[in-house]
Amino acid sequence: AQKVTQAQTEISVVEKEDVTLDCVYETRDTTYYLFWYKQPPSGELVFLIRRNSFDEQNEISGRYSWNFQKSTSSFNFTITASQVVDSAVYFCALSDPLNYGGSQGNLIFGKGTKLSVKP
Amino acid sequence: GAGVSQSPSNKVTEKGKDVELRCDPISGHTALYWYRQRLGQGLEFLIYFQGNSAPDKSGLPSDRFSAERTGESVSTLTIQRTQQEDSAVYLCASSLKGIPDQPQHFGDGTRLSIL
Numbered sequence: 001a002q003k004v005t006q007a008q009t010e011i012s013v014v015e016k017e018d019v020t021l022d023c024v025y026e027t028r029d030t031t032y033y034l035f036w037y038k039q040p041p042s043g044e045l046v047f048l049i050r051r052n053s054f055d056e057q058n059e060i061s062g063r064y065s066w067n068f069q070k071s072t073s074s075f076n077f078t079i080t081a082s083q084v085v086d087s088a089v090y091f092c093a094l095s096d097p098l099n100y101g102g103s104q105g106n107l108i109f110g111k112g113t114k115l116s117v118k119p
Numbered sequence: 120g121a122g123v124s125q126s127p128s129n130k131v132t133e134k135g136k137d138v139e140l141r142c143d144p145i146s147g148h149t150a151l152y153w154y155r156q157r158l159g160q161g162l163e164f165l166i167y168f169q170g171n172s173a174p175d176k177s178g179l180p181s182d183r184f185s186a187e188r189t190g191e192s193v194s195t196l197t198i199q200r201t202q203q204e205d206s207a208v209y210l211c212a213s214s215l216k217g218i219p220d221q222p223q224h225f226g227d228g229t230r231l232s233i234l
Contacts, residue, residue, distance in 0.1 A: 033220045045225035052220060091161060095219040109161035
């Protein structure tokens with residue numbers, strides 16, 4: 001079955017610390033896509049990154065970086081030098097063509113990790 | 120508009136009443152999704168529309184839930200005879216095409232509270 005697990009329910013750090021949010025996924029398919037979304041206190045989900053299953057290169061965008069490892073079915077997200085504005089709930093999600101009721105593009109979400117960055 | 124628009128932003132109603140939630144997707148997006156987010160939980164898929172194809176209703180939790188979409192524009196999610204367990208934030212998302220690699224763009228959601 002398709003599943004996304006974010007084992008860390010809540011993380012609290014002090015500003016400027018680095019923090020890594022874990023994501024482990026399960027899927028039967030060889031072609032799939034992984035996403036990270038940010039949900040700030042205002043509530044709107046903001047798309048951060050998409051990665052396909054054939055591209056295992058790590059990606060860096062400013063203070064954000066993502067480590068995709070197919071061997072461990074993980075897609076971890078690291079924030080370097082965290083800031084108070086990074087405080088939000090972060091969701092990892094999986095999409096694959098043959099999943100979940102046959103609906104293409106449907107996202108399976110983890111339960112989220114609430115990150116609190118204190119000044 | 121520039122983003123996905125949902126209305127109302129908040130809805131409080133009594134148990135047993137029907138409610139209707141509205142979603143305006145991003146112009147040109149053919150795929151539209153509804154999700155439910157219970158307090159402290161991840162998002163739960165409800166229904167998916169792609170162009171003029173029959174919708175995928177596999178995520179609807181009961182026959183009290185239904186949704187419609189007019190062409191490739193507005194969608195409404197209707198919950199009949201609401202129950203307290205229906206209290207949640209209902210999120211709508213749209214994407215350019217309903218294919219797995221397209222990111223979904225979400226609205227702010229409708230916070231539904233059943234008394």
